[in-house]
Amino acid sequence: xxxxxxxxxxxxxxxxxxxxxxxxxxxxxxxxxxxxxxxxxxxxxxxxxxxxxxxxxxxxxxxxxxxxxxxxxxxxxxxxxxxxxxxxxxxxxxxxxxxxxxxxxxxxxxxxxxxxxxxxxxxxxxxxxxxxxxxxxxxxxxxxxxxxxxxxxxxxxxxxxxxxxxxxxxxxxxxxxxxxxxxxxxxxxxxxxxxxxxxxxxxxxxxxxxxxxxxxxxxxxxxxxxxxxxxxxxxxxxxxxxxxxxxxxxxxxxxxxxxxxxxxxxxxxxxxxxxxxxxxxxxxxxxxxxxxxxxxxxxxxxxxxxxxxxxxxxxxxxxxxxxxxxxxxxxxxxxxxxxxxxxxxxxxxxxxxxxxxxxxxxxxxxxxxxxxxxxxxxxxxxxxxxxxxxxxx
Numbered sequence: 001x002x003x004x005x006x007x008x009x010x011x012x013x014x015x016x017x018x019x020x021x022x023x024x025x026x027x028x029x030x031x032x033x034x035x036x037x038x039x040x041x042x043x044x045x046x047x048x049x050x051x052x053x054x055x056x057x058x059x060x061x062x063x064x065x066x067x068x069x070x071x072x073x074x075x076x077x078x079x080x081x082x083x084x085x086x087x088x089x090x091x092x093x094x095x096x097x098x099x100x101x102x103x104x105x106x107x108x109x110x111x112x113x114x115x116x117x118x119x120x121x122x123x124x125x126x127x128x129x130x131x132x133x134x135x136x137x138x139x140x141x142x143x144x145x146x147x148x149x150x151x152x153x154x155x156x157x158x159x160x161x162x163x164x165x166x167x168x169x170x171x172x173x174x175x176x177x178x179x180x181x182x183x184x185x186x187x188x189x190x191x192x193x194x195x196x197x198x199x200x201x202x203x204x205x206x207x208x209x210x211x212x213x214x215x216x217x218x219x220x221x222x223x224x225x226x227x228x229x230x231x232x233x234x235x236x237x238x239x240x241x242x243x244x245x246x247x248x249x250x251x252x253x254x255x256x257x258x259x260x261x262x263x264x265x266x267x268x269x270x271x272x273x274x275x276x277x278x279x280x281x282x283x284x285x286x287x288x289x290x291x292x293x294x295x296x297x298x299x300x301x302x303x304x305x306x307x308x309x310x311x312x313x314x315x316x317x318x319x320x321x322x323x324x325x326x327x328x329x330x331x332x333x334x335x336x337x338x339x340x341x342x343x344x345x346x347x348x349x350x351x352x353x354x355x356x357x358x359x360x361x362x363x364x365x366x367x368x369x370x371x372x373x374x375x376x377x378x379x380x381x382x383x384x385x386x387x388x389x390x391x392x393x
Contacts (some may be wrong), residue, residue, distance in 0.1 A: 004173075005116055005131045005132060006173065007170060007174045008178070009131055009132050009135035010169055011075055011078075011112065011171075011173075011174065013133055013138060013143055013151075013166065014135075014143075014166035014169075014170055015139075016140060017139045017166065020219075021143070021144045022043050022047070022098070023219055023222055024144065024148030024222070024269075025151040026150065027149075027223055027234070029094070032089070032156070033091040033094070038220065038347050039124065041220055041383050044220050045337040046095050047098045048335075049099070052331070052334045053104065054102060054103035054227070055105070056106075056330060057101060057103075058074065058104070059110050059111065059326040060330040060389075062353050067115045069175065070107070074104040074107055075104065075108070076101060076163075077101065077173060078101050078170075080100055080163050081102070081104070082161075082163045085101070086158075086159075086164060091181040106326055106329040107134070107319045109132075110148060110326045110329060115163070116132045118181060137245070137252055140241070140244065140248045141242060141245035141248075145245070146238075148241055150282050152234075152235060152238070190211075198316055198376075200316040200374060201294075201313060201314075201317050201324060204313045204375040205308060205327065205328055205331045206323075207370050208310075209331050209335040210335060210363045210367035210370070211271055211274070211363065211367035212302060212332045212335045213336060213362055214274060214302070214360035214367070215299075215360065215366075216339040216343075216360075217246065217343045217357065217363060218357050219299075220339065220356065222244075223354040229285045229352070230291040232291075233243050238378035240291075243296040244299040246299070247298065247303070248299040249303075250298035251299060252303045252307065255303065255307040256302075259304040264308075266306065267305060267312075267371045268371060270304045271285055271307075274298070274301040274305070274364045275364040275368060276361075277297045277301060279293045281298070281357040282354045285357070310340070313368065318324075328367030329354075337364060338363075343356030343359055346359055
């Protein structure tokens with residue numbers, strides 16, 4: 001495999017670290033700025049909204065210039081955003097830094113996957129894409145726990161400065177190792193937008209928002225939940241995040257394995273299981289051992305939905321997958337923003353730090369209902385109706 005893939009994987013590692021590390025450092029960040037935990041949850045919601053909006057916009061801009069140049073520009077945005085977060089004197093500037101960094105997220109993975117595939121022979125394209133995305137999964141096993149430990153023992157500002165440093169390494173690697181690449185030749189914008197008239201595409205994205213959102217409802221507030229309810233020390237949160245990362249890694253592999261063979265049954269099992277596990281988390285959060293096992297299950301079941309949901313969108317967006325793929329990355333993060341916001345509301349209402357688990361279970365159960373509806377539409381003898389046809393029925 002070419003070394004250019006390593007540069008892309010380093011960029012993915014940095015992006016994955018900055019996305020998730022804020023959850024383990026939320027009490028420290030909130031304390032620094034004198035804001036509440038629900039207010040600090042806006043750092044998750046703001047980042048997620050930035051990904052949601054930035055993914056299609058940056059991907060469209062990426063069609064105008066070479067892929068290598070766009071990847072370098074995205075890494076530059078990532079560096080600026082994390083450096084601003086590290087230095088931010090106020091909570092508002094910290095939030096602005098998070099949003100700036102988030103704009104690079106979706107487009108980097110979308111354009112980077114295409115670039116990775118172009119670096120190798122046709123028979124090795126999937127393996128090349130997997131190597132790049134390994135950076136994201138490893139971030140949750142190594143980067144996030146390490147960043148959390150640094151933030152808790154030294155300063156959370158050092159964590160974000162270190163993440164900006166990872167961005168610099170990624171940028172230099174892309175500049176040095178990624179060969180000049182032509183701009184992408186995707187379908188025209190009208191053709192890409194037309195894919196969203198397919199109700200199956202809309203349903204798949206709704207499943208993404210609600211299904212993956214359930215994971216973030218619980219994980220966004222994992223630090224205060226584990227310290228205040230389960231009785232763990234702040235330092236133990238680092239190892240709990242390692243367990244979450246291990247669950248992610250395994251779940252992603254399992255989801256990818258079955259996505260090609262039994263996509264919808266896989267979604268039924270993972271969404272149903274995730275809803276039950278999140279429901280049980282309201283009880284298991286009071287026991288250290290059970291809480292740790294539940295966190296790993298949430299990571300495993302949650303990320304087992306990612307490959308089939310992404311593939312579902314690509315399969316249904318016939319002939320125009322580029323924008324749909326980018327928007328679906330944004331949909332994952334819309335779910336993150338929605339659930340983090342809802343979780344903050346129930347905590348702020350005095351329902352306790354385990355209340356977001358109920359929110360997550362409800363969101364995932366709704367996604368399961370949409371999956372069942374989508375499968376029922378697909379079983380009809382005629383082709384799946386368009387959104388316009390369904391609305392007129």
